[in-house]
Amino acid sequence: MSDFQIKEAPEVYDVIIIGSGAGGGMAAYELTKAGAKVCLLEAGQHYDPADPKYITQLKWPYQSPRRGASTRYRPFGDFDAAYGGWDIEGEPYTTKGDTKFRWFRSRMLGGRTNHWGRISLRFGPQDFKRYSIDGLGEDWPIGYEDVAPFYDEVDRLIGVFGTNENLPNDPDSIFLPAPKPRLHEMMLLKSNKNLGITTIPSRLSILTKPINDERGVCFYCKQCNRACVAYADFSSSSCLCKPASKTKNMDTIYYAMAREVLTDTKTGLATGVSYVDTLTLEEKTVRGKIVILAASACESARLLLNSKSARFPDGLANSSGVVGKYLHDSTGASRGGIVPALFDRKRYNEDGVGGMHVYSPWWLDNKKLDFPRGYHIEYWGGMGMPAYGFGWGIEDTNGMFADRNGNKKGGRRLWRFVERRLSPLLWRIHWYGRPR
Numbered sequence: 001m002s003d004f005q006i007k008e009a010p011e012v013y014d015v016i017i018i019g020s021g022a023g024g025g026m027a028a029y030e031l032t033k034a035g036a037k038v039c040l041l042e043a044g045q046h047y048d049p050a051d052p053k054y055i056t057q058l059k060w061p062y063q064s065p066r067r068g069a070s071t072r073y074r075p076f077g078d079f080d081a082a083y084g085g086w087d088i089e090g091e092p093y094t095t096k097g098d099t100k101f102r103w104f105r106s107r108m109l110g111g112r113t114n115h116w117g118r119i120s121l122r123f124g125p126q127d128f129k130r131y132s133i134d135g136l137g138e139d140w141p142i143g144y145e146d147v148a149p150f151y152d153e154v155d156r157l158i159g160v161f162g163t164n165e166n167l168p169n170d171p172d173s174i175f176l177p178a179p180k181p182r183l184h185e186m187m188l189l190k191s192n193k194n195l196g197i198t199t200i201p202s203r204l205s206i207l208t209k210p211i212n213d214e215r216g217v218c219f220y221c222k223q224c225n226r227a228c229v230a231y232a233d234f235s236s237s238s239c240l241c242k243p244a245s246k247t248k249n250m251d252t253i254y255y256a257m258a259r260e261v262l263t264d265t266k267t268g269l270a271t272g273v274s275y276v277d278t279l280t281l282e283e284k285t286v287r288g289k290i291v292i293l294a295a296s297a298c299e300s301a302r303l304l305l306n307s308k309s310a311r312f313p314d315g316l317a318n319s320s321g322v323v324g325k326y327l328h329d330s331t332g333a334s335r336g337g338i339v340p341a342l343f344d345r346k347r348y349n350e351d352g353v354g355g356m357h358v359y360s361p362w363w364l365d366n367k368k369l370d371f372p373r374g375y376h377i378e379y380w381g382g383m384g385m386p387a388y389g390f391g392w393g394i395e396d397t398n399g400m401f402a403d404r405n406g407n408k409k410g411g412r413r414l415w416r417f418v419e420r421r422l423s424p425l426l427w428r429i430h431w432y433g434r435p436r
């Protein structure tokens with residue numbers, strides 16, 4: 001390319017943050033509040049759930065040309081607040097050998113927090129000391145008591161509902177009032193009590209009471225996956241990036257796919273970020289004194305591996321050679337069933353928050369079981385607005401259906417363990433990671 005040139009912005013920022021999801025948004029919020037001049041690089045587009053351009057909340061299926069069905073770029077349906085997917089143009093990836101890994105990525109302000117489940121649980125004291133308990137993995141060098149004050153601060157900031165239960169490994173918090181269980185959840189509470197399965201109100205970051213003037217309160221439309229016009233659900237875009245921008249201390253660059261962290265040859269310190277403008281495919285550089293990688297776990301590892309130089313031939317922060325290895329995913333499985341006792345009941349609005357009102361934290365004693373750690377169970381069911389398709393729509397109309405979704409708790413060698421190594425070769429040949 002004869003006319004290829006790298007465009008460099010003149011300003012030197014205090015901090016450059018790559019990615020605006022849960023991690024990047026929190027860094028942006030805190031740093032801009034403290035007065036730092038920040039540049040936020042986001043590979044995806046702008047998003048504001050209250051901007052009419054993006055609103056899908058409370059829309060009827062017939063208001064979508066596809067009746068709400070999904071597309072490659074809207075994988076959870078036309079109304080869902082997830083822009084991205086498993087298969088993103090220009091961003092291929094490989095897996096090692098015959099291993100399988102489906103990598104879901106969001107490409108938008110706020111990353112995956114726009115459509116996540118808002119389940120906001122803390123690590124418990126045992127989660128920091130697992131090796132001491134079951135001999136698997138490693139103990140953390142810190143304990144629950146070290147992070148508890150920060151959990152408190154975050155829970156106050158984002159607003160989490162729940163109840164204090166004094167459970168050994170599911171710590172209490174500063175909770176907002178929890179919504180009442182609905183009929184199918186009352187039935188679950190009753191039967192689980194008989195079975196000895198601990199079942200308690202959910203812990204979701206949804207406002208059931210006002211916490212500030214910027215965000216409204218939940219009006220129970222059951223559609224958090226579409227994101228909330230009232231900002232009553234937590235997302236990084238609405239609750240962190242938006243206030244950070246308001247400070248005027250932050251410039252956000254959209255469609256900016258970071259390619260590499262640039263470093264000073266003498267000191268080895270970061271000097272900026274090279275990124276590709278995904279609309280024009282131009283390569284650009286932004287300069288800063290500090291660079292924060294918050295592009296999600298796999299993508300941040302890719303960036304480190306791709307940031308090679310004479311001083312860092314294996315990539316940045318990779319002298320140990322473990323960057324991109326030992327990635328661990330959380331897995332889930334679900335089961336559903338018809339509850340005859342719910343047949344022929346009166347129709348009424350059974351919407352609630354955008355998620356389950358009760359759940360079961362891990363309740364059994366692992367010493368008596370042949371596997372370590374555990375899982376939690378999320379319960380779904382009840383009546384709701386019918387949607388496109390069968391399996392996620394029509395069964396909601398009569399409320400006879402109940403579903404259990406078991407989510408495994410993190411732990412090595414637990415039922416399925418995803419261990420792979422990112423393939424630097426492939427990363428380096430696609431658009432946004434060109435070889436140097």
Ligand SMILES: Cc1cc2nc3c(=O)[nH]c(=O)nc-3n(C[C@H](O)[C@H](O)[C@H](O)COP(=O)(O)OP(=O)(O)OC[C@H]3O[C@@H](n4cnc5c(N)ncnc54)[C@H](O)[C@@H]3O)c2cc1C
Nearest residue numbers: 019021022023043107111112116117118119257258295296
């Ligand atoms: C369907 C679903 C439901 C979930 N539900 C829950 C839940 O209920 N509770 C829970 O605790 N967790 C949940 N999670 C997980 C949670 O959403 C993630 O752990 C969390 O969002 C990770 O934050 P992050 O900042 O690391 O990454 P993300 O939130 O993914 O943000 C990364 C951002 O970086 C941007 N980016 C990526 N690469 C680059 C690049 N090279 N240059 C510039 N920008 C880049 C992306 O576009 C994105 O905006 C869920 C996830 C999914 C997919």
Ligand code: SF4
Nearest residue numbers: 218219221222228354
């Ligand atoms: S359920 Fe509540 S928080 Fe979620 S989108 Fe509806 S009104 Fe907003």
